[in-house]
Amino acid sequence: MAHDDRDTLSPLSPLTVPVLGEGRPTFSTAPSRSHTPFKRRRSQSPTPSEAESEFNPSSNASIRRAILSYENLVALADAQERLKYVLANRRETLKEARKIVWRDRGEPVAELADxxxxxxxxxxxxxxxxxxxxxxxxxxxxxxxxxxxxxxxxxxxxxxxxxxxxxxxxxxxxxxxxxxxxxxxxxxxxxxxxxxxxxxxxxxxxxxxxxxxxxxxxxxxxxxxxxxxxxxxxxxxxxxxxxxxxxxxxxxxxxxxxxxxxxxxxxxxxxxxxxxxxxxxxxxxxxxxxxxxxxxxxxxxxxxxxxxxxxxxxxxxIPHGDVLVFSLVCGQILYGFLLRPDSLPRSYTNWVASAAKVPHACLRMNYDMVRNHTVNLQDVDSIIARPEITPSNKTLLLNLKDTFLEIQTLPPGAPAPYFPHYATCSAIHPAQSSCWSVPTTRFFEVARWMLPIYGALHFVPAVLFKRSTFMQNPWKVLFRAAIGTGRSSAFLGIFVIIYQSMNCFKNQSHEYLSTLSPSSPFYPLVQKIPKSVIDLLISKYSFFVPGLFSGLALFVEEKRRRPELAMYVLPKGLESLWIVATGKVGLKRWKGGESLLTAIGMGMVMSTYQNDPQHLSGLVRRILYQFIGPN
Known part of the structure; x- marks a missing residue:
């Protein structure tokens, strides 16, 4: 009995059928090494209704459905492979693009032939x-x-x-x-x-x-x-x-x-x-x-x-050499700030004045009274007119004006009342009557003022430049940044209160020793001290000593930041010292002087970088590596 071709097809016989619509490439069902033939079910012949619902490997429809399912799986796997390839290429491309912007550590040295x-x-x-x-x-x-x-x-x-x-x-x-x-x-x-x-x-x-x-x-x-x-x-x-x-x-x-x-x-x-x-x-x-x-x-x-x-x-x-350098430089900077403001950049003196929380009129008073032994009454009136001045400080400043006017009218050789050759404490801190209350108030004022600036310096690099560490343990990174911000703010607050406390102490000491009553039990002892020695408390050079001790506040900062702060202030101190000592304006006086100094500095820096980079600070070393690399 002759059978139809469709009835004689075997699951293992080759069959070429269109897949996924007309016009698409055809696929053969010829078995391969990885192809597993269908297994016949050992059961009775299904009923017509069962044949329609069950898989029959001997029917064309079942074979087409199997082929479609198989080809769809192959297409899906191929698409996944292509996606993996695209993602891998993207990662490599991003990595190469990142190298253009940021140099990876351990980049090999380029060997050049000519x-x-x-x-x-x-x-x-x-x-x-x-x-x-x-x-x-x-x-x-x-x-x-x-x-x-x-x-x-x-x-x-x-x-x-x-x-x-x-x-x-x-x-x-x-x-x-x-x-x-x-x-x-x-x-x-x-x-x-x-x-x-x-x-x-x-x-x-x-x-x-x-x-x-x-x-x-x-x-x-x-x-x-x-x-x-x-x-x-x-x-x-x-x-x-x-x-x-x-x-x-x-x-x-x-x-x-x-x-x-x-x-x-x-x-x-x-x-x-x-x-x-x-x-x-x-x-x-x-x-x-x-x-x-x-x-x-x-x-x-x-x-x-x-x-x-x-x-x-x-x-x-030298033990604590960074703190020693910082202290010496701060002594020179604060001396120049008060008595030789021309030796420092104007922007820098304005910043120091803002950090000190001292009226600008007081700074002008101190300059005139120390160097010229006079006072501009307009500066005194400016401080008296401040809304936060206390009644006792206002009275002291009014007495200062009266004393100055009285001295101007005295005949030559007549005994003169005590007139301070320095800005008095009532002008330095007009909002506080007692010098004992100044340190606490100044500390919180300065620390709060610097908190946003130091916060940005500690938080932004921790989040942006240490992103992987931040993602792994964000609370630890934020906690360390908060501690660093607090230490930096406390450092500047302590720096200010050390200087102002010592300044108030020497001013009060000079006034006490100069106006001591003969009825005091200490009067005979004070009389044995030469007046020139007592006047050292308010001499020009006495303004260097508080700055020297203020540098000890650097111990509050983290150890790795101390050299950076010392190197930041050192150029300002050296420039101020040069101008004070020579009376010249330093590099600006010589044409090409700044270029010569840059050449000397870069010669030393690059010689150290290429041969002993561990002796440079971490900041300088990382910057040079990003721009220059190994060679």
Whole structure:
């Protein structure tokens, strides 16, 4: 009996059918190695109704349904594979894009074959540095613009934002860093080719933290603090790294940073010359005022690295040297602030006056009374007119005016009443009658005033730059940032109350010793003290001592922040000392002086960075690595 073709089909026989609609590619049901044939059910023949509802492998409809189901699963699996591939490519693309903006730790040193490659490498690095600098400066300007935005008319807001992003300051900053990086990278890598007789060998990789740093030895090109694989074709049994002595952790460099630190070690004068030329020329893009600030900061950073290098090399250490430097500098700054305000930038003196919470009229009074032994009565009236002045302080200031007017009318040689040659306590803190109540009030005023500023400095980097740590344990990060904010605010509050408390003490002591009654039991003892010794309490140099002791407030700050604060104030103190000692205006008097100082500073900084980066502060080291890299 003849059977229809449809009835003779076997589950294992090849069948070509259209899948997923007409016009689509056809698929064969021929079995493959991974194909499993259908198994027949060992049961009686189903009824017509059962055949329609049950799977029958011998029917065309069942086979088509199976093929459709199978092909759909294949298409779904293929789509999932493509999605995984796209996501993987996206991650790689984002990773590569991130490297353009942020340099990963442990980036290998670029081995360059000739001067032409050095030039290409330098131009590439300079372009990257300029782009990064442009974005950083533009982002900083946008933040400042957004803060000012509510107070700016709507028609000028767009112009303000455009100027913040594309203003001349942004282009200057980008040009300065871009040209510096280009020149430095070219000179650093090209000098061994330009002067081949002193070119360093290419096959040694000593320890990155070797203390035995001899200038006459053959220096390596590349220094790793991680295991370096053997040179291809070389002796695979000999380790590439050479360890001369046991390493110890130094300064603020963490163990993790020691393990991943990679940079090109060169002869010191190579890095110093490259840094000096690149720094001295690159800074010329900035305005003259900013060049002075940049030169000062780079110079003290170079001094810091040089001091750390030689203190480690010759094994000497000054305990709490950062606090000592900070105290000496603060003594000079506060002396200049009160008696030589011309030795400090106006913006800086305004900030110090705001932090001191002292009336500006009081500062002018103190200057006139100490240096000229006179007083401007308008300044006294200005303090008397303040709404927060207490009645007792108002009375004392009125008596001061009367005494000054009385002295002006006395004939020559006549005995004069006691007139202070300093701003009195009633003018320094008009809202507090007693000097004993000043420390508590001043502490909370200053700490509350600085709380938002220090809060931003502690919270923003913790959230933005340590995002993974923040996501893992946000409460711990926020708690540490809050503690840091409190310590920084307390540091400045304690700094202010130390100075003002000592100032009140010496003023009150001088008045007491100068006006002591003969009936006092201490009068015979005080009479034996020369008046010149008593007057030392209110001499010009007495204003240096409270600033010296105020620097002890730095112990409140976290230890790792103390060197940064000392390095921040050191340029201001050195500039003030120079102007006070010489009467000259420092770098601004010499044409090109700021460029010369920048060259000296960058020579010291880059020499330390390329050979002993652990002696630089963590902030400087990380910034240089992001812009320059290993070489």
């Amino acid at each position: 001067v032409e490659e050095c030039l290409k490498w330098a131009l590439k690095g300079g372009l990257r540095a300029a782009t990064l600098a442009f974005n950083i400066r533009a982002g900083f300007n946008i933040v400042l613009a957004l803060i000012r935005l509510p107070s700016v008319p709507k028609k000028h807001r767009l112009t303000l934002i455009q100027r913040a992003i594309f203003g001349l300051d942004t282009w200057r900053f980008a040009a300065m860093l871009g040209s510096f990086v280009s020149l430095y990278k070219f000179l650093l890598n090209a000098l061994p080719f330009l002067i081949p007789s002193i070119r360093a060998p290419q096959n040694e990789y000593p320890s990155a933290f070797d203390d035995e740093d001899d200038e006459t030895e053959d220096l390596p090109t590349t220094v790793f603090d991680i295991t370096v694989p053997p040179t291809p074709g070389g002796n695979t049994g000999t380790p590439v790294m050479l360890t001369h002595r046991q390493r110890t952790e130094r300064l603020s460099l963490s163990t993790q940073a020691q393990r991943i630190l990679i940079r090109k070690k060169t002869r010191r004068w190579h890095a110093a010359l490259a840094g000096a030329i690149a720094g001295g020329l690159g800074v010329l893009w900035e305005t003259r005022g900013r060049r002075v600030t940049i030169a000062q900061q780079l110079f003290v950073r170079g001094l810091q690295g040089t001091y750390n290098l030689y203190s480690s090399k010759y094994n000497f250490h």
